[in-house]
Amino acid sequence: MPAPAAATTASTPPTILDVTRIYxxxxxxxxxxxxxxxxxxxxxxxxxxxxxxxxxxxxxDETNVRRWVRIKREALVLGEKKALSVRPNGRSADFIAPSSANGCAMACAYCYVPRRKGYSNPITVFTNIDQIRGSIARHAARQGPKAEPNQCDPTDWVYDIGENSDCSVDALVSDNVADLVDLFGRTPGAKASFATKWVNRDLLDLDPRGGTRVRFSLMPAAMAKLVDIRTAPIPERLAAINDFVEAGYEVHLNFSPVIVADGWLEAWAELLDQLDAATSARTKAQLACEVIFLTHNEQLHEVNLGWHPRAEDVLWRPDLQEEKVSQNGATNVRYRWQDKQRHVAQLLDLLARRAPWCPVRYAF
Known part of the structure; x- marks a missing residue:
């Protein structure tokens, strides 16, 4: 099958991507x-x-472990999204929208996304964005006004548009994210939401009109340097928060994953002080956060040993964790439940003392 002739207009994406092969x-x-x-x-x-x-x-292909990061940087996949249904959620968002992309160019050592397609899982962009937008728009139109507040939002129906990817990086590849931001900016009673570990300042040039919630993921900088591979440094994420609020986005925070290690509470206290110094009164007035403690996976642990074993020193802690079999039969590990309850209470107490201006939407 011959390749199509590419259009002539082109821009140079940042160095997180150096695409040499497109499937x-x-x-x-x-x-x-x-x-x-x-x-x-x-x-x-x-x-x-x-x-x-x-x-x-x-x-x-398990041999790809040796090329984990290289694949994420150099490979890109173009496909069409077949399943266009909107699924209920109820935790971070009311609904999960059909994805406009799958996979990621970043390489966080704890990420669950590689388990969906297997191994490195670079970005797949879904090009039938008009069908995706249409499915979301029809679903939002059927909902009508939100009858009562919930933990997702007091007034709007919230749609997660980045369940299996990072929209800030996806926006480096295509205009899919810009199209979705535009859709929700023009859809009364509905709001897009996505979590991100990348700062894409091109998104500041869009006009979200309050219809998109960006959830910046944060953790102490030293831990992020170990496990948040190929992501924006924590100081860069902190420095972007006010700018996104000023550009018309709602900004929330993901304190995720919370990793228990020596001095972890002291490290979180330092991060909260940094957050306090980095955010304006206007930003603080609209902030809220989610707190999510680490869940790891046995299969991913084995994969990580092949490319980033140092991360497993903090992620795989049999002395602190217990097994939990997921709904799909995978063996996950999480902090032992009694210890986890104590850790959650400790962090929530710290948040109440150091960042009382940042309400917690949920914690687990």
């Missing part, structure tokens, strides 16, 4: 959004594939 389903390759993406990397090799789910040299 593409036929329909995605020839779509308008696909052509826009190909134009950004005109020198990349184009590899036709039947399905974005089944690419043996990317997914399910």
């Amino acid at each position: 593409a389903e036929r329909a995605a390759m020839y779509s308008p959004r696909g052509q826009e993406i190909l134009s950004r990397w005109p020198d990349a090799e184009i590899v036709p594939v039947e399905s974005h789910w089944r690419i043996p040299e990317l997914h399910g």
Whole structure:
């Protein structure tokens, strides 16, 4: 199958991506959004594939562990989103929107996303964005006004648009995220939401009109340097918060994952002081946070030993953790429940004392 001629307009994405090979389903390759993406990397090799789910040299090959980060930097996949349903959630958001992307160019050592497609799981962009937007718009129109406040939002129905990817990085690849921000900015009673560990200042040029909630993920800087691989440094994330509020976004925080190690509470106290110094009164007035303690996975632990074993010194702690079998049968580990209850209470007490201006939406 011949490759399509790429459009001539191109921009140079940041160095987190240096795409040299693009795997593409036929329909995605020839779509308008696909052509826009190909134009950004005109020198990349184009590899036709039947399905974005089944690419043996990317997914399910344990030898890829040795190329974990390289694959994330150099490979990109174009596909079409087949399942366009909106799913209920109720914790961070009321609903999970159909994804406009899957996978990530970053490489956080605790991330669950690699378990979905297998191993490195670079970014897959779904090019049928008009269908995705249409599905969300129709669902939002059916909801009507929110009858009563809940932990997701007091007035709006909240849709998570980044369940299996980081939208800030996705926006480096295509205009999908910009299209979704525009949709929610024009949809009364509905709000987009996504968590991010990357600072993409191009998003400040959009016009969210209060319709998008950006949840910056934060943890103590030393821990982030160990486990948040290829992400924006914590000081850079802190420095961006006020700017996103001023640009018309709602900004919340993800304190996630909370990792218990020597001196962990002292490290969180320092982070909260840094957060206090970095945020304006206007920002503090609209902040809220989620607190999520670490859950790790036995299979991911084995994978990490092949590319980043130092992270496992803090992530895999049999002396502190107990097994939990997930709904899909995977063996996960989490802090022993009695200890975890104590740790959660300790961090919530610290938040109440150091950051009383940041209410906790939920903690677990």
